[in-house]
Amino acid sequence: MTIVRPFMQKLEQLGPFGDQERRLLESLSFNGTITFDAGQDLAREGERPSDCKLIVEGYACRYKALKYGERQIVSFHLPGDIIDLNSLLLGRIDHSIGALTLVKCIAIPHATLRDWIERHPRLTQMLWRDTLVDAAVFREWVVNVGRRSAYQRIAHLVCELVTRLRAAGLVQAGACDLPPITESDIADATGLSVVHVNRALQQLRGDRLLDLRAGVLVALDWERMRQAAGYDPAYLHPLAEAA
Amino acid sequence: MTIVRPFMQKLEQLGPFGDQERRLLESLSFNGTITFDAGQDLAREGERPSDCKLIVEGYACRYKALKYGERQIVSFHLPGDIIDLNSLLLGRIDHSIGALTLVKCIAIPHATLRDWIERHPRLTQMLWRDTLVDAAVFREWVVNVGRRSAYQRIAHLVCELVTRLRAAGLVQAGACDLPPITESDIADATGLSVVHVNRALQQLRGDRLLDLRAGVLVALDWERMRQAAGYDPAYLHPLAEAA
DNA sequence: CGTCTAGTTGAGGGTCGTCAATAGAGGTGG
């Protein structure tokens, strides 16, 4: 039971998995971890990282900043997620990666990954599949900000997070609590203003669908929230079944 | 100069390319093409296609339909684009693919692709890279519908299309005309209503940035349109340089 | 005890959606 446990669990959901690959990933435990404070950037738009980062603890997000300070979060990431696979194949990254909480991660050098990819086609396919699931999430987010009301957008976002946390084995007990994200984060993820997020959240609270207090989101009524959001986890593919 | 020319041109932009791969792709010319009328679906959400489709002629889009008939287009595709690579690795597709014009495409059986992937790691990497560029476009679309005004959204969409058409060698002469898409398509791609798209387009016309008549978009003033949209093609990665 | 961040509230206004009606282009059939 090493610190790469969440990562292995995720990859196991993405495809058949041999002892060879298992040993490869285990070896990562010896890399040592890097720590980022909440608010710090793990990487910045335009950079050319020489490694990919695997989250071991904490929550991060990918975002793009526009001039005048607006920003749009395009995805959230949990322990076990490997972000930045883009940089391996595309070089320059087109978005920044920010830490939402304290984040511990392992940096996997591109050289190592390139080596793995050459020698382990099965692993390659799993990583490729992972980026495809990522892309599927982006698509759903386009739908979310494009065609849903504020109320629905937030509900949908919460639904997705709950499903992914479940798939990652990060939900304990009945009341599944979500990562501590601020209303400002939700606003940036849904394309809304902070003020309006606040009001929509009050409605969701009033309707007893969810509750956000002291930075912790609690899903109260899963089925009604799913309905309200028009949420269908099929787009998460393997992660949907694992949840 | 075969019908797979646009596809090869695109892959050449995505990575080093040997004679071996070239011959592989040439062999596709013998597969015969399938034709779809404008408005028809090449594939539907939830299906499990047994092949991937390579567009040879015409324009298509990926979209998701919500209940009550709203829909959100999540990407446009041109000749040379291989859509549906998702289905190869994820099975079920989470979105539909519609033909915007008459579309001719080659169906590449999954079996063939699987064979290629096993034997040609370089080709694998190019296809993977292609899906990563796809994902980068989705990210930018999230930003577009999430944080830009109607006016900017449309300008940005047009900028992206022009860049990609250039990269695909599909822009002739000075006045580069775009594929015949309706205002309704633009509405579905930008998360706006048809009526509002119409008014925003009138403004863009009034400002002499672009013109849409008889279903053909014409970019009038590239630099000012870029400025207005806040457009930076960096997210298109290899395609940006090729344009 | 002051300062900082996150959350909350009210007022007012702008962007954008809905509904409904009209105009024009293209296609089809009598």
Added chain:
DNA sequence: CCACCTCTATTGACGACCCTCAACTAGACG
């Protein structure tokens, strides 16, 4: 050749959703 139909574009009126600005509260932390 013209009547008719359909699809796309267009316009006006009206209202809703959401944004901005601004002020205020509450908790965290030194």
